[in-house]
Amino acid sequence: MIVRPYKLPDGEPMLFLIQQSVHAALSGDLASHWGNRPFSPLIHPEVVWPAIFHHDDGWIPVDKSPPIDPKTKRPVSFLDSPAPASHAIWTKSIEWAARISPFAQYLIAEHFMSLREHSESAESEAGQTFIHKYEELSESWRDNWEQRHPQCTDAEEKLALAQLRFFDWFSLWLCLDSRTEVYQFEQTPGDIPLTIRPVADGLFHATPWPWTVDRVHVAAGGYLVPDRDYTDTDDLLLEMNDWCRIEWQFAPE
Template sequence: MVVIVRPHQLPDGRSALFLIPQSVHAALSGDLASHWGNGDFASLVHPEVVWPAIFHHDDGWIPVDKAPPVDPDTRRPVSFLDSPAADSHAIWTRSIEGAARISPFAQYLIAEHFMMLREHSHSADSEAGRTFLAKYEELTEGYRDRWESLHPLCSEAEVKLAVGQLRFFDWFSLWLCLADRTEPHTLEVPPDDAPLRITPCEDGVMWTDPWPWTVDDMHVCVGGWLVPDRDYEDTDDVLREMTDWRRLHWRLIPKP
């Protein structure tokens, strides 16, 4: 529920788990959004709001990022991918409410993002799913109304693009974090779903074609705890192993 759980192979052949906090993954999504908008790729809509919304969209996880729960069946730290709907809703709500310090438009974008996640999940028709969606279908209109009372020139196309940009950078970051990527992959970039081809090379270098940033290259990283891949009794058992903080680095460069 709390972290990205990434399998990791140690040099001696033992298996380990790399636990990446959700808030750290979100910071990576914000880093990837920096300097965006080269060539045919659209720059961030209202970057003074959309960039911090991307960076902070998972801040609701911060209180629990530090104490990963253990799945009683697998006896491993619980991945966010297996988060029960009700737990996710409480965390998402903290993210949405916390974004008020940025802007009501940030609240709108983050709420729309989480609503889309729920609408496309298996629990969309559950009682918890329906309750969450009904609540934020109403609240999002208020967020947008407050934003547009200050920024009346925010068009429907801009709003749609801003939501798409948050979701794109969230997925780009997750794609990097969830596994050791060795095969080329194409990401679809809004607003026109333009293809962005990422080709992993050695030492964390990734060729990128076409080049979407306004700088010559992009060096990004995430941090997380490396823990043994073993049975855990409870959260305290995991916490005792969370002493080895490591970083993953990537250097994105234009394809030669």
């Protein structure tokens, strides 16, 4: 669950809860129509696009019954999810990706292994167990894909993984907070810097223009709940009845 601070017009503090599967769907929406030069379109879109869209499906059961942090008494953010809990969730995402393709499993497993390798728990027993398990499995999924698609190059596989990682971060950047300052994405697929400039509420200019359409309109829904102490999940669920949406529009500079 993404836990985003939010204030009502009268200043009352609230929390905007965005489910991880919703964030992933936003990643997929941002990836749609991508590829205006100098940016490359999605590689093998029949696999890469659904992999981006569904890479966080393992969170669906958890986000339906969000846990409460016993210390803060607030919903647990995905950023604070304990490593063993994250591994169990990531494992479900990887397993469920089998319905798409072995290549989707490879991409999602590599994505989560990278997240763990660059985290504080990378050297923990749980972290090492997760990484070692999926190093071997991801190699077998990649080999399976390459046997079926011998024309697929190493460069294309690296580009596909870079695209999944980029759109995941692009979506998180939008969901985690209100953006009012210019931001430059340095690590885009192809390493072409992308500058996003806020010009009005929810409206951004993008330079260089990366989409093949003239304008992009995306949105994410979530639950608006009071920013208060919660005794348990059931207490939070009683408040999760105000479904709202945040919208963003992108236009050329």
